[in-house]
Amino acid sequence: MGSPFSINGGACVAMVGKDCVAIACDLRLGMQALTVSNNFPKIFPYGDVYLGLTGLATDVSTVSDLFRYKVNMYRLREERPISPQTMANLVSSTLYERRFGPYFVSPVVAGINHTTGKPFICGFDSIGCIDFAKDFIVSGTASDQLFGTCEGLWEPDLAPEDLFETVSQALLNAVDRDALSGWGAHVYIIEKDKVTKRLLKGRQD
Amino acid sequence: MASVFAGAPPNGAPGYSFAQTPTAAPAGIREHSFYPYTDNGGSTLGISGADFSILAGDTRSTSGYSINTRYAPKLFKIGGEGPESKGARIVLSVVGFAADGEALKERLDTIVKMYKYQHGKPMSVAACAQRLSHILYGKRFFPYYVTAILGGLDEEGKGALYSYDPVGSYEREQCRAAGAAASLIMPFLDNQVNFKNQYIPGSGEGHALQQRVPEPLPRKDVEELVKDAFTSAVERHIEVGDGLQMMIITKDGIEEIYEELKKD
Numbered sequence: 001m002g003s004p005f006s007i008n009g010g011a012c013v014a015m016v017g018k019d020c021v022a023i024a025c026d027l028r029l030g031m032q033a034l035t036v037s038n039n040f041p042k043i044f045p046y047g048d049v050y051l052g053l054t055g056l057a058t059d060v061s062t063v064s065d066l067f068r069y070k071v072n073m074y075r076l077r078e079e080r081p082i083s084p085q086t087m088a089n090l091v092s093s094t095l096y097e098r099r100f101g102p103y104f105v106s107p108v109v110a111g112i113n114h115t116t117g118k119p120f121i122c123g124f125d126s127i128g129c130i131d132f133a134k135d136f137i138v139s140g141t142a143s144d145q146l147f148g149t150c151e152g153l154w155e156p157d158l159a160p161e162d163l164f165e166t167v168s169q170a171l172l173n174a175v176d177r178d179a180l181s182g183w184g185a186h187v188y189i190i191e192k193d194k195v196t197k198r199l200l201k202g203r204q205d
Numbered sequence: 206m207a208s209v210f211a212g213a214p215p216n217g218a219p220g221y222s223f224a225q226t227p228t229a230a231p232a233g234i235r236e237h238s239f240y241p242y243t244d245n246g247g248s249t250l251g252i253s254g255a256d257f258s259i260l261a262g263d264t265r266s267t268s269g270y271s272i273n274t275r276y277a278p279k280l281f282k283i284g285g286e287g288p289e290s291k292g293a294r295i296v297l298s299v300v301g302f303a304a305d306g307e308a309l310k311e312r313l314d315t316i317v318k319m320y321k322y323q324h325g326k327p328m329s330v331a332a333c334a335q336r337l338s339h340i341l342y343g344k345r346f347f348p349y350y351v352t353a354i355l356g357g358l359d360e361e362g363k364g365a366l367y368s369y370d371p372v373g374s375y376e377r378e379q380c381r382a383a384g385a386a387a388s389l390i391m392p393f394l395d396n397q398v399n400f401k402n403q404y405i406p407g408s409g410e411g412h413a414l415q416q417r418v419p420e421p422l423p424r425k426d427v428e429e430l431v432k433d434a435f436t437s438a439v440e441r442h443i444e445v446g447d448g449l450q451m452m453i454i455t456k457d458g459i460e461e462i463y464e465e466l467k468k469d
Contacts, residue, residue, distance in 0.1 A: 148389030149396065151437035169403075173396040177388065201412050202402075 004056045004104035005126075007032060009180025010042050011140035012052035013171050014110040014121040015154060016133075017163035020191045021119040023050050023110040024171045026140075026202075028183040029057055038183040038204070042140075046071040047081045048195070050188055051091070052108035054140035055126070059103040070094065084111030084120040088130055095128030102126040106139035112190055119190075136170075142181040145174035164189050164198070172202050242350045243268055245303040246444030248384035249279055250434060251354040252398060253364030255421035257455045258356035260298045261431045262384075263439070263466060264448035275447035275468065277303060281310040282452070282459055283355075284317030284328060293459055295333055295357040296452045300384035301371070302350035309349045313337055330357035334367040334375060341373030348372050352383040357454050364421070364454075379419065386438035386445045393437065397430055398422065424453070432464075439467050 001007070012025040029040035043052045044064045051067060053060040070090060074082050082090070088109050095103060103126060110121045122130050123137035131137065136154055138146035149170040158166055168187055175181040185200040246267035251260045262279035265272060279300055285293030297313060299306030316336060320328040328336075334355050341349060348371045359365040368381040380398045382390035395401040400417040408415035422430070431451060438445045446469070451462040 144388040145392045147441045148386070148437060149392050151389070151440050152393040152397075152433055169396060172402040173392040176395065176401065177392040 002032070004059075005054075005106070006141050006180060008055075008057040008060075009141045009178075010040075010054040010057075010060075011138075011142035011146060011171065011175050011178065011181040012042050012054045012106075012108050013136060013138045013146050013150065013167060013174075014052065014108045014123070015136040015150070015158075015163060015167045015170075016119045016121055017158040017160060019112075019117070019119065020158075020160045020163055020189060021110045021112060021121055022163045022167040022187065022189050023052055023108065023121075024167050024185055024187040025052055025054070026142075026171065026175050026181045026183060026185050028181055030180060033179070035183065041186050043186055043188060044068070045188075046087070047075070048114070048190070049082055049084050049087045049109065049111040050190065051087070052110070052139065053105050054108075055103075055105035059105045063103050063105050063107070066094070067091070081114065083113050083115070084109055084122075085113060087111070088120075088122045088124075091124055092128040092130050095124060095126065099127055106143075108137050108139050110137075110188075110190065112192060117192060140181060142174045142178035145177045146170060149174045160189050160191055160196075164196075168198075168200055172200065176203055242302050243304075244301065244350075245273070245277075246385045247279055247300050248382065248386040248390065248435070248438055248442070248445050249298040249300045249352075249354055250380070250382040250390055250394070250431060251298065251356050251366045251368070252380040252394070252422075252427050252431065253356070253366040253378075254424060254427055256358070256362055256364065257424055257427075257453055258296075258358065258364040258366055259424075259427055259431060259451060259453050260296045260354060260356045261435065261449060261451040262298050262300065263435060263445045264450055264463075265444065265446050266303055267444050270443075272447075278450055279303075279306065280450050280452050281314070283310070283314050283333065284321065290314075294327060294454065295330055295355065296454055296459060297337075298354045298356070298383075299351045301352055305349040306351045306353075309340065309351060309353065312340055316340075329360055330355065330365045330367070331359065333357070334365075334377070337367075337369065338373040338375045341369060341371065343373075345372055352387075354381055354383055356452075358456065362456060379421075382434070384445075386442040389438050389441060390434045393434055394430070398427075428453075428462075435466060 025042035029037040249262035266277035282290035282293035403417040404414035
């Protein structure tokens with residue numbers, strides 16, 4: 001059996017634009033080469049902060065539920081929504097708690113900071129090391145392909161509609177070259193006071 | 206690392222390319238080993254147009270984390286005369302194990318030359334492509350550890366591009382990336398050359414949109430795509446960099462372009 005990170009397959013990508021961020025994921029759930037479901041989203045909204053989780057599906061579910069609990073508790077205690085930066089540190093410390101028996105996930109955080117109004121994205125390894133990126137974050141079994149498409153298509157200061165096209169093309173073309181990802185996609189375009197969620201069809205093979 | 210010389214020769218002993226060199230006192234059973242392949246990294250790419258073909262490759266040669274040289278060409282002119290390969294109309298690109306690539310080039314070059322001497326006419330790309338497949342399959346059980354791309358012009362003067370696996374399975378294509386950064390470059394090429402996942406706005410209801418039909422790109426656009434593909438690959442792959450070598454095959458011959466890539 002292969003790595004726990006590539007049993008179920010899946011891909012996720014986040015990008016920064018001008019006063020906006022995008023986060024997108026594929027919808028496949030597999031057991032090695034066999035596709036079990038074509039409706040398994042890997043992006044989870046927690047208020048206005050978005051978390052993308054790829055890797056072992058059981059850990060994706062567990063970790064997403066754990067953060068729903070943790071973010072709810074944060075909001076109740078602090079009486080304010082969590083900022084993407086705080087979310088990033090919460091994810092990091094939560095993963096590091098399992099330093100010697102990690103969750104097999106590669107998380108991605110995306111959102112706009114409500115106090116500063118600045119877009120924020122970051123990624124992590126499975127034990128919580130944060131990758132602060134100014135441009136884009138990729139994760140999942142199609143990460144190599146995503147690095148290629150993002151590096152080729154992304155440019156600074158994209159407007160929301162252009163960012164949507166860029167992130168969608170980057171994801172769709174990347175997952176088409178990965179046998180473990182695909183079967184449609186979810187794309188979130190996050191602006192200061194508007195979030196647009198789109199469902200992409202993509203290749204159904 | 207992945208070097209052929211895995212076992213360091215102990216105190217001044219001869220540098221055999223075996224994992225274990227003989228020691229002073231042979232004790233008990235010893236297992237010797239020799240791995241005949243090394244991965245020299247790097248990437249290549251080819252795109253064919255209406256009346257030209259472009260092949261490109263970076264010039265870095267690596268073994269493990271070390272750089273052997275910053276200029277080791279992966280592109281070779283096939284069937285030309287003299288050390289400059291004058292009059293060649295076919296280009297072979299090889300990536301993988303550089304020594305096998307060199308040997309393969311040498312064999313194909315000789316064959317294409319012999320063909321011309323014996324038949325009094327240059328070999329067509331289609332024939333050369335099939336012959337290359339046979340050469341590779343001939344070593345089915347001790348393969349040339351390379352991914353080859355062959356480029357030229359077909360008998361109608363259109364750009365022709367053939368891609369191979371190490372044992373000779375081959376196909377004519379519009380574009381192909383090979384080597385270490387193939388997984389990064391290929392989806393980008395799908396999108397920009399074959400217009401994959403691109404649909405014509407307002408050409409149908411809902412999901413019944415029409416696919417944007419791929420058409421041969423002009424040479425300037427293709428050159429830009431090649432450069433973009435490689436500068437992107439250099440950013441994210443450590444085995445790609447140093448220099449970009451491009452060869453453009455037209456009816457007037459082979460044009461060679463070299464430009465610098467990042468050296469970090």
